[in-house]
Amino acid sequence: MEQKIYKIGFIGMGTVGQGVWKHLQNNQDHMQSRFGAKYELAKACVRDVNKKRDIVITAEQMTEDPYDVVNDPSIDIVCELMGGTGKALELTLAALKQGKAVVSANKAVISKYGAEIFATAEKFGGKYFFEASVAGGIPIIKILREGLVANSFSHIYGILNGTCNYILTRMERENAPYEAIVEDARKLGYVEADESLDLDGWDAAHKTSILAYLAHGVWASPEKDMLVSGIRGIRLEDMLWAKENNSRIKLVGSARKYGDSLSVAVYPAILPITDVVANVNEVYNAVALNGDVVGRTIHIGRGAGQDATASAVIADIADALKTLTSGASNALSVAKDEKLHFAALDEISGEFYLRLEIKDQAGALASMASVFASEGISIELLQQKKHDVEGRAWLLLTTHSTNEAAIKRACENLEASDLTFDKPFVLRIFR
Amino acid sequence: MEQKIYKIGFIGMGTVGQGVWKHLQNNQDHMQSRFGAKYELAKACVRDVNKKRDIVITAEQMTEDPYDVVNDPSIDIVCELMGGTGKALELTLAALKQGKAVVSANKAVISKYGAEIFATAEKFGGKYFFEASVAGGIPIIKILREGLVANSFSHIYGILNGTCNYILTRMERENAPYEAIVEDARKLGYVEADESLDLDGWDAAHKTSILAYLAHGVWASPEKDMLVSGIRGIRLEDMLWAKENNSRIKLVGSARKYGDSLSVAVYPAILPITDVVANVNEVYNAVALNGDVVGRTIHIGRGAGQDATASAVIADIADALKTLTSGASNALSVAKDEKLHFAALDEISGEFYLRLEIKDQAGALASMASVFASEGISIELLQQKKHDVEGRAWLLLTTHSTNEAAIKRACENLEASDLTFDKPFVLRIFR
Numbered sequence: 051m052e053q054k055i056y057k058i059g060f061i062g063m064g065t066v067g068q069g070v071w072k073h074l075q076n077n078q079d080h081m082q083s084r085f086g087a088k089y090e091l092a093k094a095c096v097r098d099v100n101k102k103r104d105i106v107i108t109a110e111q112m113t114e115d116p117y118d119v120v121n122d123p124s125i126d127i128v129c130e131l132m133g134g135t136g137k138a139l140e141l142t143l144a145a146l147k148q149g150k151a152v153v154s155a156n157k158a159v160i161s162k163y164g165a166e167i168f169a170t171a172e173k174f175g176g177k178y179f180f181e182a183s184v185a186g187g188i189p190i191i192k193i194l195r196e197g198l199v200a201n202s203f204s205h206i207y208g209i210l211n212g213t214c215n216y217i218l219t220r221m222e223r224e225n226a227p228y229e230a231i232v233e234d235a236r237k238l239g240y241v242e243a244d245e246s247l248d249l250d251g252w253d254a255a256h257k258t259s260i261l262a263y264l265a266h267g268v269w270a271s272p273e274k275d276m277l278v279s280g281i282r283g284i285r286l287e288d289m290l291w292a293k294e295n296n297s298r299i300k301l302v303g304s305a306r307k308y309g310d311s312l313s314v315a316v317y318p319a320i321l322p323i324t325d326v327v328a329n330v331n332e333v334y335n336a337v338a339l340n341g342d343v344v345g346r347t348i349h350i351g352r353g354a355g356q357d358a359t360a361s362a363v364i365a366d367i368a369d370a371l372k373t374l375t376s377g378a379s380n381a382l383s384v385a386k387d388e389k390l391h392f393a394a395l396d397e398i399s400g401e402f403y404l405r406l407e408i409k410d411q412a413g414a415l416a417s418m419a420s421v422f423a424s425e426g427i428s429i430e431l432l433q434q435k436k437h438d439v440e441g442r443a444w445l446l447l448t449t450h451s452t453n454e455a456a457i458k459r460a461c462e463n464l465e466a467s468d469l470t471f472d473k474p475f476v477l478r479i480f481r
Numbered sequence: 482m483e484q485k486i487y488k489i490g491f492i493g494m495g496t497v498g499q500g501v502w503k504h505l506q507n508n509q510d511h512m513q514s515r516f517g518a519k520y521e522l523a524k525a526c527v528r529d530v531n532k533k534r535d536i537v538i539t540a541e542q543m544t545e546d547p548y549d550v551v552n553d554p555s556i557d558i559v560c561e562l563m564g565g566t567g568k569a570l571e572l573t574l575a576a577l578k579q580g581k582a583v584v585s586a587n588k589a590v591i592s593k594y595g596a597e598i599f600a601t602a603e604k605f606g607g608k609y610f611f612e613a614s615v616a617g618g619i620p621i622i623k624i625l626r627e628g629l630v631a632n633s634f635s636h637i638y639g640i641l642n643g644t645c646n647y648i649l650t651r652m653e654r655e656n657a658p659y660e661a662i663v664e665d666a667r668k669l670g671y672v673e674a675d676e677s678l679d680l681d682g683w684d685a686a687h688k689t690s691i692l693a694y695l696a697h698g699v700w701a702s703p704e705k706d707m708l709v710s711g712i713r714g715i716r717l718e719d720m721l722w723a724k725e726n727n728s729r730i731k732l733v734g735s736a737r738k739y740g741d742s743l744s745v746a747v748y749p750a751i752l753p754i755t756d757v758v759a760n761v762n763e764v765y766n767a768v769a770l771n772g773d774v775v776g777r778t779i780h781i782g783r784g785a786g787q788d789a790t791a792s793a794v795i796a797d798i799a800d801a802l803k804t805l806t807s808g809a810s811n812a813l814s815v816a817k818d819e820k821l822h823f824a825a826l827d828e829i830s831g832e833f834y835l836r837l838e839i840k841d842q843a844g845a846l847a848s849m850a851s852v853f854a855s856e857g858i859s860i861e862l863l864q865q866k867k868h869d870v871e872g873r874a875w876l877l878l879t880t881h882s883t884n885e886a887a888i889k890r891a892c893e894n895l896e897a898s899d900l901t902f903d904k905p906f907v908l909r910i911f912r
Contacts (some may be wrong), residue, residue, distance in 0.1 A: 060869035073631060073774055084630050086814040181628070187775045189628025197612070197620025199515050200504060200795035326757060326781060344618045344792035347782035350757060351775060370553035378807030383517040429526055 062132030069360035155182035174379030187358035188349025201341030214351025258303030267386030493563030500791030586613035609813030618789035634874030643784030689734030695764025698817030
């Protein structure tokens with residue numbers, strides 16, 4: 051019997067799609083021998099068939115209608131690389147319902163509609179693959195689901211947005227302000243068209259919610275269940291403070307258990323320089339997992355870019371081929387802890403760094419201190435620094451262990467008072 | 482139809498075996514829901530059924546004859562956790578030939594008989610699993626075989642022996658000599674009964690040969706095809722030199738391609754402190770992989786110990802259950818590069834650090850220099866240091882890029898000369 055040739059279709063032929071196409075085309079013999087199966091690059095839905103591309107693709111292989119891919123009965127594997135959450139969901143579900151394998155790099159659609167997608171996949175043979183959705187260069191989905199399957203995770207955290215890490219790395223290295231570096235990152239094409247996805251932490255939040263789901267079986271909505279803040283507002287004063295205190299600022303996605311409550315969050319955090327994660331720079335991502343059996347493991351790789359993400363998509367295609375050849379299911383077996391609830395702010399304890407823009411006048415410090423005291427917040431370190439503007443000063447301080455609710459109230463009280471010029475700027479301290 | 486309960490048998494109930502048993506027993510509901518399959522801890526072959534153990538196990542579950550496990554037709558999965566290469570091979574092959582799944586933590590037997598084991602496994606359904614054989618806490622086999630399947634690897638290197646890393650970490654941190662720390666490590670039970678496995682690099686060599694096989698499809702024999710040296714002979718002078726040069730000494734396993742030649746080796750190397758791997762301390766392991774598609778990825782986790790290894794064995798049991806329930810094969814699809822050969826010494830280029838114990842007399846340095854010059858080796862840095870013994874001096878030097886053959890000849894010539902008191906001590910420099 052002749053060996054079946056599995057047909058692969060693409061929806062979306064942007065940077066990642068072209069990367070996958072290129073590698074699968076150029077190294078077909080090598081890939082087939084590693085996959086243990088044969089494949090054909092059958093069809094690709096593109097936005098404009100007439101656009102010039104860097105890959106070898108014929109007019110017959112291209113279409114502008116995604117349903118030419120999804121509804122083609124000869125296509126076995128659909129790679130959804132278009133992004134977005136509306137049409138992507140519709141096409142994903144349509145492909146799954148036809149029993150096709152779907153490979154996706156789309157963290158936004160998984161974070162928002164994961165429950166529906168995974169349920170549909172399970173119903174129709176469990177053929178949904180999404181390694182490329184989180185930390186392209188790190189096979190973290192596979193590590194979490196399979197390699198560390200024996201573990202429950204008290205804490206998962208890491209650097210999940212390469213663009214923000216690039217910006218923070220350059221700010222620190224060049225002692226250059228946020229706006230200048232962001233502008234450079236824009237020119238290099240590192241910042242997504244919808245800038246808020248990167249800079250305000252939403253992209254990292256999508257990825258964090260996926261990791262939290264895999265570990266704990268619950269879907270945290272970035273808007274409703276998560277603390278999400280990005281890197282806007284970080285100043286060189288903060289970076290200098292971190293440096294002087296043997297630390298570094300990183301945008302961190304975190305899923306942490308406090309007893310039966312789970313805090314899923316994204317925020318800039320201060321990490322001790324002795325933490326390997328603090329030393330992961332440029333566009334690299336890192337994920338640290340604290341498992342109850344294995345202990346601490348850390349994984350580092352490129353966070354984005356054509357090739358790192360292509361590597362993950364190709365790994366998923368390999369897994370999809372294994373599922374197709376064996377008839378096995380890749381359905382998730384996520385163990386849900388029924389007692390688990392999302393942590394209320396007063397359940398999330400920790401130490402905090404605050405930067406306040408205060409009036410440089412007698413009594414300001416005393417009034418400030420009383421705001422913290424009234425919330426039961428105890429100050430650990432405090433430093434007043436010169437401000438560029440006459441009559442203002444920067445006040446940098448860290449707290450002893452307290453909780454998110456107390457910090458939130460203190461910040462609101464300070465903002466409402468006439469003691470500060472702006473909202474207090476808050477960083478979480480990781481130990 | 483009632484769900485099948487898969488029976489698991491153990492051969493070897495030492496530290497790791499008891500760890501696996503304990504976790505599978507204590508968290509059975511949770512594990513079963515994550516595995517998507519039911520299991521029973523059916524039988525364990527132990528050395529002495531009367532020995533007191535920390536786990537809950539009945540007399541009926543124990544045997545002293547491994548064939549009671551291997552030949553029991555009701556047993557689906559055999560965990561080979563006995564170690565060694567003779568009996569372990571015989572039992573592994575016997576179990577595979579009966580179509581059982583075999584899970585192994587035995588790097589020695591895989592490194593020596595991998596070709597035979599994998600061929601037998603493939604013939605009888607592809608049910609051999611060995612995640613725990615390399616870097617227990619890091620699912621590196623899965624990462625290499627599956628997660629990064631799209632890649633060819635120009636260089637894989639890492640810290641693969643937790644005991645040596647523990648010793649080096651403490652020597653450096655406490656400025657304490659090798660013998661004192663080794664003695665401590667012995668007392669803590671960190672050093673294998675056959676000390677040479679750890680201290681002379683053979684254990685790391687077994688693991689490196691497994692990684693090299695997975696990446697390149699060729700079996701490097703530690704004795705015949707690999708450069709293998711351990712941590713004996715490292716002195717505080719070397720550690721101090723490394724520190725002064727922003728570096729750190731680690732016992733490194735490395736599989737590196739130079740064109741069509743592959744160098745598979747284990748040796749203490751000098752790593753720049755900016756390399757994340759250099760910052761992995763204590764009993765932790767690290768593996769850095771340079772893939773042609775994904776770029777550089779690094780993975781860190783505990784190298785040994787009951788729980789880290791148990792985590793890997795349990796992950797393999799989960800994969801074995803998936804293979805058994807689906808009837809799929811887990812046979813390796815390793816792509817072999819037919820042009821690849823093991824590198825001859827003159828094909829392995831690099832920079833070297835040498836420490837020589839020389840006669841502290843006029844002309845010694847000049848004679849020494851001419852030995853290097855006659856091999857075309859160019860010195861980069863050179864430092865003469867005080868020796869405890871009158872009339873002797875330490876000479877520390879580094880070379881510009883040269884090759885292993887030239888260094889070997891220079892060392893032999895120095896040893897044969899009357900210029901030095903002992904064999905030159907060599908470290909490889911990683912950039």
